[in-house]
Structure formats: structure tokens, C-alpha cells
Amino acid sequence: MEPAGVALERKIIDPDTYFDHNRPPANLQRTHDQVASFLEKHKASSRPIVLVTSGGTTVPLENNTVRFVDNFSAGTRGSASAEQFLSLGYLVIFLYRENSLQPFNRHYTHNQKGLLDYLQLDNGNVTVDPAYMEQVKSDLLKYLSSKDRLLQVTFTTLSDYLFLLREISRLVAPLGSQAMFYLAAAVSDFFIPSHSMAEHKIQSGSGDLTLRMNQVPKFLRPLVKNWAPLCFIVSFKLETDVKLLEPKAKHALEKYGHQIVVANLLNTRKWQVWLVTRDQDPCVLQISKEDLDAGRDIEQDIVAELARRHKEFMSRDA
Ligand code: PAZ
Numbered sequence: 474m475e476p477a478g479v480a481l482e483r484k485i486i487d488p489d490t491y492f493d494h495n496r497p498p499a500n501l502q503r504t505h506d507q508v509a510s511f512l513e514k515h516k517a518s519s520r521p522i523v524l525v526t527s528g529g530t531t532v533p534l535e536n537n538t539v540r541f542v543d544n545f546s547a548g549t550r551g552s553a554s555a556e557q558f559l560s561l562g563y564l565v566i567f568l569y570r571e572n573s574l575q576p577f578n579r580h581y582t583h584n585q586k587g588l589l590d591y592l593q594l595d596n597g598n599v600t601v602d603p604a605y606m607e608q609v610k611s612d613l614l615k616y617l618s619s620k621d622r623l624l625q626v627t628f629t630t631l632s633d634y635l636f637l638l639r640e641i642s643r644l645v646a647p648l649g650s651q652a653m654f655y656l657a658a659a660v661s662d663f664f665i666p667s668h669s670m671a672e673h674k675i676q677s678g679s680g681d682l683t684l685r686m687n688q689v690p691k692f693l694r695p696l697v698k699n700w701a702p703l704c705f706i707v708s709f710k711l712e713t714d715v716k717l718l719e720p721k722a723k724h725a726l727e728k729y730g731h732q733i734v735v736a737n738l739l740n741t742r743k744w745q746v747w748l749v750t751r752d753q754d755p756c757v758l759q760i761s762k763e764d765l766d767a768g769r770d771i772e773q774d775i776v777a778e779l780a781r782r783h784k785e786f787m788s789r790d791a
Contacts, residue, residue: 486666488690491635495667498633501640504626508566508644511624515564520622521651521783523558524641526658527551528570530631534684536667539674541630542684546659548573550709550742550772554655557776559619563653566645568637570658571627577616580608631661635692642700649703650790653783654696656708657735664689693729705786706731707779710749713739722749732786735775744771748778 515522529546552574555567559576567576574582581588591605601609626641628634645652663686675682697706708731712718715738722734726749736747736755744765747755758774765771 486687486690488692488695491690492639495632495636497636498628498630500627500633501636504637505640505644507624507626508641511564511566512644512648515622518564519651520562520564521653521780521787522564522566522645522648523653523655524566524568524645525551525555525558525655526568526634526638526660527555528573529659530570530634530661531629532631532661532664532686533670534665535671535674537673542661542663544659544661545739546570546573548575549579551655551657552576552579553770553772554657554776555623556615557770557772558655558780559622560615561776561780563780564622565624566641567623567625568634568641568658569625569627570634571629575625576623577612580612631664631689632667634658634660638692638696639700642696646701646704650705650787652701652704653779654701654704654706655779656693656706659711660689662689663687691729693725693731697729697731703790705783707733707735710734710736711739711742712736718747719749719755722747722755723751726751733779733782735779746771746775748775 512522527546528548528551529544531541531543534540534542548569551567551569553576555565555576558565565576569575581591591602591609592599593602594600626637628637642654665684665686669685669687693706693708708725708729710718710722710725712721718736718738722736725731725734732750734749736749737745744762745757745759747757749755756778758771758778760769760771760774
């Protein structure tokens with residue numbers, strides 16, 4: 474049965490034509506230049522590189538956007554993973570939803586405590602509260618020692634994300650197996666094309682609102698086949714029904730031909746994931762409740778395992 478108020482139209486839009494009919498984001502050219510100079514700066518380093526995508530996408534309901542459809546993703550997975558990749562020596566391009574969590578800073582911008590809660594006034598000088606000194610020092614050291622290898626790029630809407638993903642993929646693609654794509658962003662499956670959208674704020678005077686949304690083209694296909702065919706590509710699959718998780722992850726691998734799907738469930742994603750490949754049984758990674766409560770991130774294990782597999786992938790190519 475269709476969800477109330479939402480009419481699903483079975484019309485698949487070709488990924489290639491998507492870009493002809495939607496507006497590019499204002500930061501597209503700037504991002505191109507920043508990524509190109511980041512790659513140039515680190516050209517001689519021979520470090521592996523990863524593009525981490527993070528956070529949810531918004532889907533506007535009006536061209537002059539007042540309202541939009543969004544999703545739950547806070548960017549925890551992506552930002553924690555970016556930190557782990559940096560600690561393993563990777564160059565990281567972090568493509569994240571504006572105002573979602575960022576590597577290192579995420580520890581000071583979450584709901585329970587903000588930056589000011591870590592500070593105190595000491596005879597008119599601002600200092601770190603001694604209770605948090607060790608933590609702040611450790612986060613600051615990690616940040617300072619890796620920020621040169623981190624490039625952050627923001628998106629807000631689904632369309633921004635897709636344009637930026639294509640642009641960055643094409644720039645990174647020449648690095649071949651040395652580059653990993655870690656596609657943790659929660660990208661909307663449905664959208665309203667610009668030409669079918671209301672131009673101005675939808676008025677409430679005419680009663681209930683019925684939305685007709687198109688299916689977002691599957692961009693993993695052109696990414697794997699055309700934009701970055703030689704790179705190591707890790708996609709993510711989120712479900713709420715455990716029965717669907719493995720079959721859908723396997724189906725994606727068969728259909729797109731990339732290397733790994735990280736599968737997770739909405740309610741257990743912070744402590745359990747499955748790494749799914751085409752020809753092996755899924756590998757379960759999980760951490761205990763005690764570790765989770767003590768602040769350990771499962772991303773440490775996910776990234777360590779993926780980096781190991783990426784190394785094997787690179788060595789096959791050597
Ligand atoms: O951002 P977050 O830490 O709250 O959630 C992470 C996640 C569940 C969005 C990610 O692990 C994921 O599964 N991304 C892909 C979602 C999907 O399009 O199926």
C-alpha cells in the first residue's frame with residue numbers, strides 16, 4: 474500500500490540526463506578548484522585517498538525553497554570514519570551536509586554539550602576546564618596533525634550532492650586503485666524535479682498536500698562504470714527490516730559491480746554493521762554496549778577492516 478499522502482510514480486530518470494535538468498550548486502567551480510589543488514599539493518605523497526560522504530540530503534518542495542523533505546542522518550558515521558582514515562595516514566575529502574557533524578569538531582557540537590561547556594574564565598582569561606583538559610588536548614593534537622590532509626566540502630540538497638559527487642569522482646578517478654569511495658551519506662531515494670516543483674511557497678489555503686515524487690536515478694551505476702571505474706568503492710545500505718539487509722546489499726553488488734556494501738540497521742547502526750561482498754559470507758563487526766557507552770566508535774573497526782581490504786585491492790593492481 475502506498476504511504477498516505479505520497480503518490481509514487483514509476484518513472485525512472487536516466488542518471489546522465491539528470492544533470493541537464495537540474496541546477497548545479499553555487500560551490501561547484503570552487504570545489505573543483507579546491508579538490509584539484511588538494512590533489513596537486515599531495516601528488517608526490519603516494520598516500521591512499523578516500524572520499525567520505527556524510528549526512529542526509531534535503532529535497533526541496535519549492536524552487537524558492539521554504540519547505541523540504543529531510544532524513545535522520547546526523548553525520549556521525551561519516552565524521553567518525555574520516556577521523557579514523559586520517560589516523561591511518563589517508564588523505565580525506567569529506568563531502569558533508571552543511572551543519573552536520575565534522576571530524577574532530579563533532580565532539581564539541583553535539584546535543585549534550587557545546588564548545589563553551591568545555592571552557593572557563595580564569596582571571597579574565599579563557600582557558601579549558603581542567604576536567605576536560607586531557608580530552609581537548611588529545612582532540613586538538615589529532616586535529617592539528619591531520620588537518621593538512623583533510624579537505625571539507627559542503628552540500629545541502631540532493632542535487633548539490635549529486636553534482637559534487639560527480640565532479641569530485643572525476644578528479645579523483647585518475648588515482649585508480651589508490652582511491653577509495655566511502656559513501657556513508659544518507660541520500661534521498663525520491664525527489665521532485667525542478668520543472669515539476671512549485672515556484673513559490675506552497676499555500677495552505679487549498680487543504681491537504683499530496684506530493685508526487687520521482688525516483689532518484691541510481692548514481693552508483695555511472696560512478697562505478699564511468700566516473701571512477703578503477704577505484705575501490707564502498708557503498709552503504711540502511712534498512713529497518715533485518716530480512717531485507719543482506720539480500721539488498723548483495724543485489725546492489727551484483728547490479729553495480731563495486732567492491733563492498735556496509736549494511737546497517739537504523740536502530741543498531743552505532744554498534745553493529747555487516748560488511749557484504751559478492752562471494753563471501755557477510756563479516757559482522759560489532760562493539761559491546763560497555764564500549765559504546767565508554768565512547769568507543771565502531772567506525773574504528775569498520776575503517777581498519779576496509780583499509781586492510783583496500784590495501785589488498787591496491788596490491789593486486791601493482
Ligand atoms: O549519519 P549517521 O551516523 O546518523 O547514520 C549513518 C548512516 C545510517 C546514514 C550510514 O551508515 C548509512 O547507512 N548510509 C547509507 C544510507 C542508505 O542510503 O541506505
